[in-house]
Amino acid sequence: MNTICSYFQRLAVAAPLSVLAAAGFGGYAFAGSDIGTNASPLSIPPALPATPYPDSGVPEGYFFNLRPIGKPLGQYLADHGVYLTGRTLQQAIGVTNGGLKTGTVYEGFNLFGVDLDMNKIAGIQGGSFHFLVNELSGLPLQGFTGSFFAYNRAFALQAGVRLNEFSYEQNFGGIVDVRVGRVPVGTEFDTERVYCEFLYGMCALPAGYVFSKGYPPYNAASWAGIAQVKLPHHLYFHAGIFEDEPSLATIGHWGWPGEDWSPDKVRGATIPVQFGYRTTFKDDPYPKSYAVGGYVDTGDYVDPIANAAGQNRLLAGGAPRLDHGKSGVWVQAEQAVWRPDMTTNRALTLFAGGNVQTSGEANIQNAYFAGLSFNGPFAGRPYDTFNVVGEAINSSSAYSSFIDTSLNLRHMPGISPHEAFIEVNYGIALAPGMTLKPNFEYVWNPDLDTIPHPVSSDRHVVIMGVAFTAFLPETLGLPRLGGGG
Template sequence: MQKLWTTIGGVGVAAALMATATLTNTSAFAQQRTDVGTTASPLTQSPTPALPLPNAGTGQGYFFNLRPVGEKIGKSLADYGIYVTGRTFNEEFSNVSGGLKRGSLYEGFTTLGFDLDMNRIAGIQGGSVHFLANDLNGLPFLPYSGSNYANNKVFSGPAASRLNELSYEQSFFDHRFDVRVGRVPTGTEFDTTDLYCEFVFSLCAAPSAFNGVRGYPSYLTSSWGLVTQTQLPKNFFFNIAAYEDEPSLATTGHYNWPGPDWGFDRARGVTIPAQFGYRTSYKNDPYPTTIDIGALYDTGDYSDPLQNSSNRNRGLFGGTAKVDHGKSEMWMQAQKVVYRPDMTSERGITLFVDANLITTGNPIIDDAFYGGFVWRGPFAERPNDKFNVSVGYILLNSDYTNFVNSALQKRGFGATSHGAETTVEVNYGLALAPGVTFKPFLDYIVNPDQVNVAVPSPNNTHVLFVGAAISVFFPETLGLPKLGF
């Protein structure tokens, strides 16, 4: 408990310092969700431009502009209540130092779908239907890095085409209360912000510590879920949800397309997250602030990090992992714009911090902490570029560390694992066109966690990746309208 309250105090001080300039001055109710539907998820949400996107020409530092290409057809479809959405993200990166093996690999992730405005289609005010499919291809980087929790942005298990979402959403009370139900990805409304998807490793769509504790499936597929979001007065909000845990969706079968796993017979529990926070935007605050605190409880089954089914050390005696039941965590986030070189655009520096603390159960992660900054428009002539830096620290469960040390001891090694993993990412998002970003990046991992590595190595002390990614958000790039309030 002393560790818990010390951490809460530290993050609380950071959050208070970030919020001081705005909490006392902002009181008007503000609706923060400018987009609804599939585009509201950090998985598919494009970076907000520092200036309104140009409809034609270049300007704003862009090298080309394809927005006129889809504008006419997009408006025609919107007249019928149909909004096409999607994105593609592709990355090539190489392990140039450390890790389990050197080499280069490619991964790609593409989504395509639509949002339906049920008010225009059927006269249901505030109603909408969302469909999103994705395709993941390429190789996982765990065999190269030996790090499971410093996962890359498109982490989702085997390469496959998946149903990412099929849901119905209904807003009430002038969009102050929102309910979303159906096949939905787990947790993209919790412990995350649009800043996290500026990074390739560890954070998007939510921090690794959130994904390591919540139940299956992966956030790039979906299971049955119910999500409610409430906008409260004076910029406060409250979200709560329930997601079915269905591990088989992450690894086998038809990857969430309609079939036998749409029943509840394969469910292994429920993940229930809740989050309360305060959030301002450039519409009502010159230096926007977000602060929130949340918690989740997962009722599902999971493998014990140390003991086998006979309650013995699995690292020494082998055997099948003991099955544990139930786990929970809490998190605290804060972010604030702290610097703006001019007040006519959204150029500036935003700081962020995040802490995840395990409260019950015995998952592999114990606690985790993240922080960094996003510098939008570092150069006046390039207002939509972004320079991004993040640092993460993941403390592993001592039982898991004991398991790895036992496995090393059994193989005759005297070395022991470190028990904590540190990650650093530096990247630069070069805005090529509206919705199109080229992003060279560098990721450095200290003491890779080696979770799910069949034969842990005592010599795997670091790994350095260099690479580049390119992303295209179809609505912004092609001038397609998005479903919004």
């Protein structure tokens, strides 16, 4: 254990510093970016509006406008270096056909926090501090659907209140940015802004990444260090290290200072890197993003099927084998292909990506997805969005053996290891930063992961729901650190 802790601590220092050393400072400024530095997917809006947010009045495409309410207070606080941030996500989800059982669940997520500009507060140029708290209530969906991988947007651990982030960020000349502390998985690895438009299976991060990495989900936080480098010609490089801390899923204080902040809870580290190219509407009439990345997880985890002797433990008995280490790679692409009005950001964007395990015994062997997002589909509704995504998830042979053995012991046939789903949703803009999103999902071959009593008759699921989201800065006209809002 001391070796693992020592290894993690050395990497936590070395990773950001090595990126700083490699970057130089070459005089290149940051290209205009609509993605905040390491912002949590739950604390940024899913897409920029087709036209700028209005500060007064109710323009065509909105039903009302709350921005005048918060703008004076927000500007006063921002002048003193304090930026309020947060969001709410409320979902009503119904399984109407198939699955383990039909029925309706509710799940709600609320996030609130502050970003502090340390230049205004303490004269530290390029410095900022981030504090986020979240609250999750309601029930997860897999008890109805039988699908752990086609999860709903607010899914994570159990209901409760969590410390979502407690970190310090330092920007060096608009070229290198480093963040350290208790950090959630954010926008820098295996995600694009368009992913935030979806409510199932993508959840801002593809399932192939969410269920393979060792560190916690994005509404929890662990010790981490992340370095980002802006390169010339719209290129960038990201590297990070996150502690693997399984106890975050079981202990009761949900990430607040306590036993989980101790180094003796570290069980390895997940080390992701990503290299990519990204443009925005600020510098490209047809914005695009292409990226490749990968990770190494040094942590220990329970083998999907084997006991300590390498046998099928459901048949031979014995304690689960403890596996060590795994790795994976990903590719992703996003491209605006059509703009009906070049004077606004109304655009049809196509995207695709894939995740492949390269070592270890993760439950997902590979996953691939593709879809489209139309920002401003109608001239009279420039702030609405129409979104479609399809994803195929292939279970590993070890995990498939576990599920099939579980079913065979109950005299049931096995199931397909190939799960797939399609989601269609339409975002109705109610007000700046506030959206009502009816949605539909169809799942083929639910994976039955974590289901105590799986049944092979669960071959499909039909899901219908509606989600309400509001982003505090956009909705209330509050400035955002870095010029947003």
